[in-house]
Amino acid sequence: MTTQAQQDMLAKVKNEVGFIAALDQSGGSTPKALKLYGVDESAYTNDEEMFTCVHQMRTRIMTSPAFNGERVLGAILFENTLDRDVNGLSSAAYLWQEKNVVPFLKVDKGLADEVNGAQLMKPMPGLDELLAKANAQNVFGTKMRSVVKLANKEGIDAVVAQQFEVGKQIIAAGLVPIIEPEVDIHSPEKAEAEALLRAAMMAELNALSADQFVMLKLTLPEEANFYLDCINHPQVLKVVALSGGYNRDTANQRLSENNGMIASFSRALTEGVSAQQSDDEFNATLDSAIEGIYQASAS
Template sequence: MTTQAQQDMLAKVKNEVGFIAALDQSGGSTPKALKLYGVDESAYNNDEEMFTCVHQMRTRIMTSPAFTGERVLGAILFENTLDRDVEGLSSAHYLWQQKNVVPFLKVDKGLEDEADGVQLMKPIAGLDELLAKANAQDVFGTKMRSVVKLANKAGIDAIIAQQFVVAKQILAAGLVPIIEPEVDINSPEKAPAEVLLKAAILAELDALSDAQHVMLKLTLPESNNFYKECIEHPKVLKVVALSGGYSRDNANQRLSENKGMIASFSRALTEGVSFQQSDEAFNATLNNAIEGIYQASNT
């Protein structure tokens, strides 16, 4: 059953201009995210304390006056964040009810070791239960990441096949999947890998039913407007771009040259904000970052 909230979120994602904030650093990437924020590993003694620290960082971002649905279409959360509150509401409800920002949930459990030039997703145990939890909190969609290192057709076909199998399970639960087959920006075969990736994605998109719609999260391509067919595909709600290790300025420049693609930046969004800043300085820095990413997405 589609709720009014889901209908409103769908309309926002389809029709409004903005970008998606990726606030979903998980176990492995959290220490790095905290260090960039100015919180050293000496500030916490275990995972629980670490996740409390990163939730404080995310709360500061989400509650900032700069962070609203006028420029931020959506935000991707980690499961641990979904289980925590912001100003007395669950994180997902806070985003939608207070900020008009559409909540998404990262559902993958990390990556397998590299084989055939790619890293597939590890099996996602308990996915149905996680999707039920997401639905209970009015989460709109999900995100799952795998990684392409080389232009290996067998590997890339396997990644896309896996992504779409899981995407159909997510669609059946009434959520919209963001399919993220990241191409490593340092790959020596980045451009040829993108050619293989696009072909595999388009074949899977063409096989979806009329009722099935997905989103794609892709590395900024080597040739401008390379993913035009994906952006215009009737089964695709939005194509969002990951910053992938590019600096924010570089990522924004590349994004602005790709018409119809919007940002879903993580590290590039929080570049420059720190724990040590006053609220005034923090909000000004974040506002500057949000404005730059919004403008680059609005092309």
């Protein structure tokens, strides 16, 4: 990546108001995302056709006049999207050069089985090669997800330790990691889990050196402004919120109560858009969704 592009992206992420569009559903979550968009499983017969269908959906979002860097800071892609083009440019290049939207790449390989009330990430043996590919495509940062289901200190500490260990590998490759230890919104111990998670994250953040920067992607907390210490930490560029299964109105309401936290919504962003809509209807629906999420992020 050219130093100038990296500096420009860094300045945008640090200083501008907006949100991050999560366009990174991969293998397991793609059929559900397509179904919500109005594309039934009968429309494709294998993974390649399925990913082509979802790329058409993402291309329609990215090329919409409603989708640009004025309200959208960044977009998270998954590797299959990174390998495809949008309007004759690679997806990441299109986002930055045409839309002024900072590209991120999902790098995890999914979740391991639950242990101690948490799901770690599966091993990522090809991570160095993937990071090299991301750098070659002018990607700014990465995203990787773990899940916390219970207020189990051992499980939560393991999730956070793994996230930051891999995060440092990503930083060393010249990219900014989005660390995502999601707390399940249906957890019977959500508030207690969030307290343990915050403590574990602050310990890791305090151990970072002055030139190591991360972003955090967190479930909207039970207590408003619960993650302010993380937001204000000098090594944190941004704290972004996942919608986690909340509908868009609920997610926006919760987000607006958390100062300095911005959205990184996936399903809540595309709620209401469909393949059957005319371009005018699609763009109007997407514009309304983007404006609502932008306002909640700006508050």
